[in-house]
Amino acid sequence: MTDEVVIRTDKLTKRFGNFIATDQISFDVYKGEIFGFLGANGAGKTTAIRMLCGLSMPSSGNATIAGFDIYKQTEQIKKNIGYMSQKFSLYGDLTVLENISFFGGIYGLTDKQIKEKSESLIETLGLQKEAKKLVGSLPLGWKQKLAFSVAILHDPKIVFLDEPTGGVDPVTRRQFWDMIYSASDRGITVFVTTHYMDEAEYCHRISMMVDGVIKALDSPANLKKQFNAASMDEVFFELARGAKRKSD
Amino acid sequence: MKQFLIFVRKEFYHVARDSKTLLLLFGMPVAQIILFGFALSNEIKNAKVVICDYANDYASHRIIQSIEASNNFDVEKSILSHEDLEKSFQEGTIKLAIIFPGNFNNDLLHLKKAQVQIIADASDPNTANTLTAYATNIMMGYQKELQQSNTGQMMINTNVRMIYNPELKGVTNFVPGVMALVLFLICVLMTSVSIVREKEMGTMEVLLVSPFKPVLVIIAKAVPYFALSLVNLTVILILSVFVMGMPMNGSILLLFFESSLLILTALSLGLLISNSTSSQQTAMLISLIGGMLPVLILTGFMFPLENIPWPLQMIANFVPSKWYYIIVKSIMIKGLGFSAIWKETLILAGMTIFLLVVSIRKFKIRLE
Missing domain, CATH: 3.40.1710.10 (abc type-2 transporter like domain)
Structure with missing residues (x-):
């Protein structure tokens, strides 16, 4: 983790009519950091992440992603980020190798790069036997690990993970986080949303969103100290209790 | 360009691995031609x-x-x-x-x-x-x-005059109708379902986050269905000329050109449907029910358009297959050239452009 800022938001706001989904959020995320983006359902996490990925235009405020302006330089931003949605984001009717070469291909990797990446990826994940099987036939945990590997195939500066470990067993989740750490060690910034409070402990820093506003932002240890809590669970409840919006 | 080809290849994988879709794609036209041509023919034998x-x-x-x-x-x-x-x-x-x-x-x-x-x-x-x-x-x-x-x-004493179809062959009526029906329905259905599937699976978001251009997503999705429809058209033509005895008096090239135009119209309509729905079932229902009935009734091959009430006749003008039906009959049976059907062609082209513009606009709005 360095002091180099890769995500900077300044009063970033998204309104849908009278409803303010995210209300003037401002924060910095540093290179190689694992940044946890927490909040109850309906707190505005997804809206925020969608704005940062260029899927949604902010109503007001500014942001730079990997040094590029969120309004004017969306094309450069797209080349420098990876994204894994909460829905499973690979093609079930394509084989492991076909998925890798497709996503590598649309990010503009050369055939040679794709070949090298596929080989090393399959070896790291231990998928030698499954390389030519359809992804749909793999167990969910493997799919998620593969999806993450594909999301960082093009060596993005930042990877956005939107609830990546939903429905995955604890052992696989642990392995998944090992992969996140190794990505972070390679200098990839990880921006992750989650509902699991044990996962929150793994993050370098955490932001807690309540009703579209960031209520707290610090390392897990400092947050626990600040709220005089034994675990992140307690911190979350302490903050979410004040929410006025109904979770959906 | 390379990215585009990679995307098209992916689409072909999707089609080739979905045996049900393939069966629908190639089984439906054959079944329709045989069903309409033989069983539902209005020609009376023996x-x-x-x-x-x-x-x-x-x-x-x-x-x-x-x-x-x-x-x-x-x-x-x-x-x-x-x-x-x-x-x-x-x-x-x-x-x-x-x-x-x-x-x-x-x-x-x-x-x-x-x-x-x-x-x-x-x-x-x-x-x-x-x-x-x-x-x-x-x-x-x-x-x-x-x-x-x-x-x-x-x-x-008789005063009946029948031109173009002196033997009153039923096949000359049905084959152009079935061509219009099959090409139109399959293209609308396939495009709408394949785009909505990406939305439903969550892969559309991943594509939109990637540097791949959204417009290219649309075009790349249309390519395999366009190609398959041309194959389909060839199968239908071979069946209808060699098995059903349909005449082929005009230019085959012109027929393929006009058919490509109809396929494009259908692809654009499918795109529009996919933009307005978020589940594969809805897309399928809209395409089938919303497509099948107007095409069957208002194209003119089931019921002569002259016999339906004028409000319906007006609506029929907005059904692309109606114009295609006229075009196919003119080419295959009457053997006419482009000069005789430029008006119909223009109408089809206009519809295609309109649908494309509207759906690409909508596609962009959805991204915001």
């Missing part, structure tokens, strides 16, 4: 007809020979009394009776006109009409023959 030949002379024999030669009729020659004829009609054993009065040939030669009585079972008016038309047509043929050999004008 209808029982009784011919009462009181004349028993040269002219009547010649006409009866032609009737026997036609495969529309199954001829029984016997002199039946009025009561017996009525009985046969009541029992339904015959559909038509043709009665030549005595002195038929003489009347024709000396009075220059002769009469034939045709009695049809009009409890089924369509069959009656068709059979009467077949019979009159044969009489007319003989009359024409006489006029060519003799200089005199001899009249057998």
Whole structure:
């Protein structure tokens, strides 16, 4: 983790009519950091992440992603980020190798790069036997690990993970986080949303969103100290209790 | 460009691995052609007809020979009394009776006109009409023959004129209709479902986050279905010309060009549907129900458009397959060139551009 800022938001706001989904959020995320983006359902996490990925235009405020302006330089931003949605984001009717070469291909990797990446990826994940099987036939945990590997195939500066470990067993989740750490060690910034409070402990820093506003932002240890809590669970409840919006 | 090709290859994988879709793609046209061409044909074959030949002379024999030669009729020659004829009609054993009065040939030669009585079972008016038309047509043929050999004008009183389809073949009506139906429906259905599937699976978000251009997503998705539709068209054409006996009088190239235009219209409509729905089921329902009924009813091959109420006629003008149907008939049956169908082509092209612009606009708005 360095002091180099890769995500900077300044009063970033998204309104849908009278409803303010995210209300003037401002924060910095540093290179190689694992940044946890927490909040109850309906707190505005997804809206925020969608704005940062260029899927949604902010109503007001500014942001730079990997040094590029969120309004004017969306094309450069797209080349420098990876994204894994909460829905499973690979093609079930394509084989492991076909998925890798497709996503590598649309990010503009050369055939040679794709070949090298596929080989090393399959070896790291231990998928030698499954390389030519359809992804749909793999167990969910493997799919998620593969999806993450594909999301960082093009060596993005930042990877956005939107609830990546939903429905995955604890052992696989642990392995998944090992992969996140190794990505972070390679200098990839990880921006992750989650509902699991044990996962929150793994993050370098955490932001807690309540009703579209960031209520707290610090390392897990400092947050626990600040709220005089034994675990992140307690911190979350302490903050979410004040929410006025109904979770959906 | 390389990225685009990679995307197209992915789309071909999707199609090739979905056996149900493939079956639908290639099974439906074949089934439709055979179903409409054979089973639902409005052509009548081997209808029982009784011919009462009181004349028993040269002219009547010649006409009866032609009737026997036609495969529309199954001829029984016997002199039946009025009561017996009525009985046969009541029992339904015959559909038509043709009665030549005595002195038929003489009347024709000396009075220059002769009469034939045709009695049809009009409890089924369509069959009656068709059979009467077949019979009159044969009489007319003989009359024409006489006029060519003799200089005199001899009249057998008929005034029916049928151009382009003298044998009243049903296939000429149905094949262009089925082509329009199959190409249109399959393209609308396939595009809408394949795009909505990406939305439903969550892969669309991943694509939109990637540097791959959204417009290219649309085009790349359309390519495989466009190609498959052309294959489909070829299968339909081969089937209809070589199996169903459909004429092919015009330019095949022109036909493929016009068909490509219809396919494009359908692809754009499919795109529009996919933009307005978020589940595959909804997309399928809208495409099938919203597409099937108007195409079946308002294209003109099931029911003549002239016979439907004018508000529906107005609506029919917005059904692309109506124009395509006219185009196909003009090319295949009448053998006309582009100059005869430029208006229809222009209308189709206009519809395509309109649909494309609207759906690409909507696609972009969805990203915001």
